[in-house]
Amino acid sequence: MGGGQDLAVVVGGSGAIGRSVVSELRTRGLSVIATHHGQHPGDTGDGTGWVPFDAASGDASGLRAAVDAAPDRLAVVVFTVGVASSKRQVAETPTEEFARLFAVNALGLVTAWQALAARARAGAARIVVVSSDTVRVAGAGNGAYTASKAGLEALALTLAKEEARNGVRVNVVAPSLVASPQAEQILAMKGVTDVDAHYAGLPAGRALTVEEVAGVIAGLGCDPVWDYATGTVVRLIFDSGAR
Structure with a gap:
């Protein structure tokens, strides 16, 4: 990565x-450092720098080193780490699952932020934290995930207040169901056998696409129209207005 570009970190x-x-x-002209968990994505051919990061470990030393070595202003940080629950009711969910999901989905933000805070403050960065509409819905059989995402949102909104004096803006994007391989795995755990029919039965007649969600995230991170915003939760849901 050469100097002169703004830098984005995608956790x-x-x-x-x-x-x-x-x-x-990258389409918006930023250089990017992104983290992976598990197998290295390989050379994606777009100049993205890949760094391993295990949110559950509490160790972000590799991420810190990669960002500190980059010459560009850290302008955008996106936190989109998440693991799903087992879809069991609270009474049947092991406490270890609650602890694991909280460690990854919520405390992962703390681990990443502590590694990136100095550079983010220096660049008056925008932080976009990806949560889930499950916090609003709080459906049965998803307690561990819902609780972890509620904790994540509370941490993000706290950061928005703490970091405002540093010019850092922190906002949350909370999508409803997004069509993806992970969504299909989650639906299978819930006993859904016809994914297309399930999507068609949603209020909008379909699920969100990853491109739609990514567009909102990138907009919050980059577009001047969001310069003023911090401490905002943007929930991507379809509401027909019917009551």
Whole structure:
């Protein structure tokens, strides 16, 4: 990466939404460092720098080193890490699952932020945290995931207040169901055998696409129209207005 470009960091860049966010940000002219968990994505051919990051470990030293070595102003940070629950009711969900999901889905933001805070403050960066509409819905059989995402949103909104004096803006994007391989795995765990029929039965007649969600995330991170916004939760839902 050469100097002169703004830098974006995508924590969780190897997931479906993360990959689309990386593409959106590069289209907008930013250099990108993205994290992966597990197998290295390989050379994606677009100049993205890939760094391993295990949110559950509490260790972001590799991410910190990669960002500190980059010459560009850190302008955008996207946190889109997440693991799903087992879809069991609270009474049947092991407490270890609650702890694991909280460690990854919520505390992962703390681990990443502590590694990136100095550079983000220096660049008056915009932070976009990806949550889920499950926080609003709080459906049965998803307690561990819902609780972890509620914790994530609370942390993000706290950061928005703490970092405002540093010129850092922190906002949350909380989509409803997004069509993706992970969504299909989750639906299978819930006993859904016809994914297309399930999508067609949603209020909008379809699920969100990863490109739609990534477009909103990139807009919050880059577009001047969002310069004023911090501490905002953008929920991507379809509401027909019917009551």
